[in-house]
Amino acid sequence: MAPARERYGDAMSAGARLELRDLRKRFSQADGSALTVLDGVDLTAEPGEFVAVIGPSGCGKSTIFHILAGLEDASDGAVLIDGVQTPKRLGVCAFMPQRDGLLPWRRVIDNATIGLELAGVPRAQARERALPLLERFGLGEFARAWPWQLSGGMRQRAAFLRTVLMGKPAMLLDEPFGALDGITRGDLQQWLLDVWDEVGSTVVLITHDVPEAVFLADRVYVMSPRPGRIAAVVEIDLPRPRTLAIEESPQFAAYESRLRAALRGRTDPVDEPAAGTAGERP
Amino acid sequence: MSVIAAPPPRRRWSRRLANAWPPALVLAVVVGLWAGVGALVHAASDVLPGPDLVVRSTWQDRSNLWPAAWTTTREAIFGILAAIVVAVVLAVAIDSSRTVRRSIYPLMVASQTLPIIALAPLVVIWFGFGPLPKIALVALFTFFAIAVGLVQGLASADVDATNLLRTMGASRLQLLLRVRVPSAIPQFFTGLKVAVTYSFVSAIVAEFVGAQQGLGVYMTTAKNAFRTDLVFGAVLVTAILTLLLFAIVTVLERLALPWRRPASATGTP
Numbered sequence: 001m002a003p004a005r006e007r008y009g010d011a012m013s014a015g016a017r018l019e020l021r022d023l024r025k026r027f028s029q030a031d032g033s034a035l036t037v038l039d040g041v042d043l044t045a046e047p048g049e050f051v052a053v054i055g056p057s058g059c060g061k062s063t064i065f066h067i068l069a070g071l072e073d074a075s076d077g078a079v080l081i082d083g084v085q086t087p088k089r090l091g092v093c094a095f096m097p098q099r100d101g102l103l104p105w106r107r108v109i110d111n112a113t114i115g116l117e118l119a120g121v122p123r124a125q126a127r128e129r130a131l132p133l134l135e136r137f138g139l140g141e142f143a144r145a146w147p148w149q150l151s152g153g154m155r156q157r158a159a160f161l162r163t164v165l166m167g168k169p170a171m172l173l174d175e176p177f178g179a180l181d182g183i184t185r186g187d188l189q190q191w192l193l194d195v196w197d198e199v200g201s202t203v204v205l206i207t208h209d210v211p212e213a214v215f216l217a218d219r220v221y222v223m224s225p226r227p228g229r230i231a232a233v234v235e236i237d238l239p240r241p242r243t244l245a246i247e248e249s250p251q252f253a254a255y256e257s258r259l260r261a262a263l264r265g266r267t268d269p270v271d272e273p274a275a276g277t278a279g280e281r282p
Numbered sequence: 283m284s285v286i287a288a289p290p291p292r293r294r295w296s297r298r299l300a301n302a303w304p305p306a307l308v309l310a311v312v313v314g315l316w317a318g319v320g321a322l323v324h325a326a327s328d329v330l331p332g333p334d335l336v337v338r339s340t341w342q343d344r345s346n347l348w349p350a351a352w353t354t355t356r357e358a359i360f361g362i363l364a365a366i367v368v369a370v371v372l373a374v375a376i377d378s379s380r381t382v383r384r385s386i387y388p389l390m391v392a393s394q395t396l397p398i399i400a401l402a403p404l405v406v407i408w409f410g411f412g413p414l415p416k417i418a419l420v421a422l423f424t425f426f427a428i429a430v431g432l433v434q435g436l437a438s439a440d441v442d443a444t445n446l447l448r449t450m451g452a453s454r455l456q457l458l459l460r461v462r463v464p465s466a467i468p469q470f471f472t473g474l475k476v477a478v479t480y481s482f483v484s485a486i487v488a489e490f491v492g493a494q495q496g497l498g499v500y501m502t503t504a505k506n507a508f509r510t511d512l513v514f515g516a517v518l519v520t521a522i523l524t525l526l527l528f529a530i531v532t533v534l535e536r537l538a539l540p541w542r543r544p545a546s547a548t549g550t551p
């Protein structure tokens with residue numbers, strides 16, 4: 001198990017600060033018209049923080065990540081990394097795409113080490129770093145298997161391992177546990193917290209799953225349907241380290257119902273008896 | 283340690299046998315018909331020699347046939363190798379630049395409308411009677427199938443995989459080598475298999491025009507001597523050699539694509 005977490009201790013210095021200011025994104029469509037996907041998104045992840053983004057399908061969550069990772073440019077607004085506007089962002093954050101992105105022609109271990117390989121780390125050294133983690137992620141036996149031989153959960157673990165191994169100051173996880181059953185999901189969530197605890201990098205996580213957001217995050221951004229805006233920001237003031245038992249607590253339920261209300265478009269917090277602080281935006 | 287759920291070898295063999303008997307049956311029928319018709323027109327055995335005669339005469343003439351077959355095989359293989367080099371260069375150029383794609387791809391397609399057989403005499407004039415013009419013609423005949431397969435294969439690379447590597451800071455060369463080229467290998471082999479089926483035929487056509495050695499020369503000589511049995515024999519040898527080359531490519535394909543999910547394996551191990 002991970003050691004007790006020092007919430008604002010030294011480990012924090014490893015994380016990057018990410019900030020989006022009034023981010024807007026329009027795509028031009030085939031018929032020439034413009035599709036507004038993001039319509040003014042403000043989001044901040046402090047160094048070492050765990051931030052979750054939830055919102056209905058198609059509201060632009062993945063688009064936010066594509067912009068943060070440098071795959072797309074913003075139509076308007078600013079992307080700041082460690083307080084500096086950063087137009088060239090490719091290679092800065094470790095990005096785990098919504099589909100796992102495993103390359104079918106690479107064995108599991110070579111998929112895990114590809115980020116290091118591209119960064120110029122010698123193969124032997126990269127493998128040396130990856131092997132103990134593979135063991136820990138329950139993939140030790142499958143180091144030399146091909147991706148098609150893995151189950152869905154194993155694929156996602158392999159993709160996550162690839163993301164962690166890059167050793168970047170920020171990780172962008174796009175629905176890392178989507179399409180998994182509850183038990184596997186719970187295990188992976190617990191284990192994601194342990195890893196985050198150790199590496200100390202900033203994490204932004206996209207999810208559809210309200211309990212997942214509450215369980216994992218320090219702060220949850222709730223998005224409106226397209227065009228995506230931040231409908232609510234909810235600070236999750238649950239103690240860390242967290243275990244799955246926390247899901248039974250009344251505060252947990254309160255946060256959940258509050259997030260669900262925000263997702264349904266009711267952002268008025270007055271009738272929601274949730275603990276902790278919350279910042280709501282129109 | 284192996285986690286690969288390979289089917290037990292016996293089952294694999296029985297499946298192969300099951301795949302092999304329908305074509306074998308058809309072949310047996312065809313050979314039977316050939317023998318039957320050959321026996322009927324027995325008097326005119328010069329026109330349609332029966333299978334037994336073809337095999338016997340060809341075997342007797344093997345000291346002439348083998349060197350001829352060897353010459354043509356070399357031309358076919360070197361021609362294919364040259365075609366691969368040309369196709370790789372063209373395909374990578376077409377894949378990397380839209381300007382190149384727009385300017386070269388139409389010409390490449392147009393080159394296939396040229397009556398290459400009619401060009402053969404010219405090629406012989408330019409390159410002489412040695413093996414070079416044959417290799418050039420084989421390459422000309424076969425590069426197209428390989429290049430088209432490669433261009434399509436490179437373009438089939440998964441956008442998500444490309445994007446993922448871009449977020450890791452991959453250069454264009456790294457994207458080419460680590461995503462596009464591996465994505466293209468299955469279609470490269472599809473093109474190569476088509477190319478291989480043309481290779482012997484094009485070498486023989488080139489030899490018809492002018493050569494000192496080879497199956498084309500052998501066939502011409504046999505025909506001029508009214509030895510239809512030997513012409514048939516040479517045709518048979520050509521077919522067998524083409525099949526052999528095809529089989530070699532199939533084995534190479536399997537070796538190059540160990541990561542491909544076997545068609546029989548459904549579900550996860």
Ligand SMILES: Nc1ncnc2c1ncn2[C@@H]1O[C@H](COP(=O)(O)OP(=O)(O)OP(=O)(O)O)[C@@H](O)[C@H]1O
Pocket residue numbers: 027028035037055056057058059060061062063064098226
């Ligand atoms: N490159 C693009 N060109 C045009 N439209 C795009 C592009 N990328 C995304 N979109 C559109 O932007 C909208 C938001 O897409 P996005 O993938 O960000 O949604 P999402 O919130 O991640 O949804 P989900 O939860 O289903 O993954 C969609 O309507 C999509 O069609």
Ligand SMILES: [Mg+2]
Pocket residue numbers: 061062063098174
């Ligand atoms: Mg998405």
